[in-house]
Amino acid sequence: xxxxxxxxxxxxxxxxxxxxxxxxxxxxxxxxxxxxxxxxxxxxxxxxxxxxxxxxxxxxxxxxxxxxxxxxxxxxxxxxxxxxxxxxxxxxxxxxxxxxxxxxxxxxxxxxxxxxxxxxxxxxxxxxxxxxxxxxxxxxxxxxxxxxxxxxxxxxxxxxxxxxxxxxxxxxxxxxxxxxxxxxxxxxxxxxxxxxxxxxxxxxxxxxxxxxxxxxxxxxxxxxxxxxxxxxxxxxxxxx
Numbered sequence: 092x093x094x095x096x097x098x099x100x101x102x103x104x105x106x107x108x109x110x111x112x113x114x115x116x117x118x119x120x121x122x123x124x125x126x127x128x129x130x131x132x133x134x135x136x137x138x139x140x141x142x143x144x145x146x147x148x149x150x151x152x153x154x155x156x157x158x159x160x161x162x163x164x165x166x167x168x169x170x171x172x173x174x175x176x177x178x179x180x181x182x183x184x185x186x187x188x189x190x191x192x193x194x195x196x197x198x199x200x201x202x203x204x205x206x207x208x209x210x211x212x213x214x215x216x217x218x219x220x221x222x223x224x225x226x227x228x229x230x231x232x233x234x235x236x237x238x239x240x241x242x243x244x245x246x247x248x249x250x251x252x253x254x255x256x257x258x259x260x261x262x263x264x265x266x267x268x269x270x271x272x273x274x275x276x277x278x279x280x281x282x283x284x285x286x287x288x289x290x291x292x293x294x295x296x297x298x299x300x301x302x303x304x305x306x307x308x309x310x311x312x313x314x315x316x317x318x319x320x321x322x323x324x325x326x327x328x329x330x331x
Contacts (some may be wrong), residue, residue, distance in 0.1 A: 101129065101189040171328045178322055182214075192216040195322060199315040208306045210237075210295060212282055212319035213272075218327030219241075222278035224248070224297065225268040231260070232299030234269055240282045242291035249276035253300075286320035 168180025183201065192215050200211040204225070211223040224237045235258065236250045248271075251258045257272040285293055285308070293308040308316075 093263065100118065105127040151160070169331055171325050175322075175325050178318065178325065181318060182322065184216075195319075197315040197319050199311055208304070209297075209312055210239075210281075210285075210308065210316065212316050214319055214323045214326065216326060217324050217330045218325075220238045220282060221325040222248070222282055224245075224271045224273075226267075226297050226299075226304070228267055228304075229265065230301075231245050231262075231267050231269065231303050234271070234296060234299040236271075236298050236299060237281075238296040239281050239284070240294045240296075241288050244284055244288075246279055246281050246284060248273055248278055248281060251276060258266040282316055282320050283330060285313055
């Protein structure tokens with residue numbers, strides 16, 4: 092019993108020393124890790140390149156130049172508006188106060204085309220283009236579509252029946268007109284094909300209820316369709 096007290100004192104002293112040592116070590120580690128100079132020193136020793144002192148460790152981002160989309164678009168629009176101004180002399184614009192958009196029609200499709208079997212095109216102000224097939228003669232054929240041969244390429248329009256509002260008939264008693272507007276059906280690429288190949292012969296067949304009838308488009312008619320197609324493309328670029 093006499094020796095137990097000194098032993099307890101020694102053990103207690105050893106534990107106290109160990110605890111104090113651990114606390115000191117922890118404080119030293121905390122101080123080193125929180126010090127900016129310590130982190131820089133660590134960075135320097137781990138790098139193979141010599142450290143160059145700068146005002147900021149993180150480099151400033153390089154400002155990016157935004158493309159001038161608006162100015163480019165405005166310049167492009169002005170270019171096509173200039174082309175439009177040079178083309179509209181060949182067209183008439185039909186528009187009234189109750190229409191949001193008017194229709195351009197080539198002057199060659201005006202009164203001089205009224206007494207012909209022909210193809211026409213109408214271009215809306217937003218660039219939409221519509222094909223029209225016109226039968227003219229001394230009797231009805233009640234055609235509801237056409238076939239077009241451009242060189243060796245043969246295209247057929249969609250059918251627009253005689254009772255459809257886009258298939259119009261008119262008569263003076265001695266002359267008969269049948270006008271189909273492929274406004275809602277599209278033309279299956281007929282205008283595009285003619286515009287791309289004005290040097291080739293273009294034959295049109297009116298497919299009627301009674302009989303068929305073929306015509307060959309004149310150079311003037313092909314050129315007018317081509318210019319209508321070009322006007323359509325310009326208006327689309329302006330309005331996009």
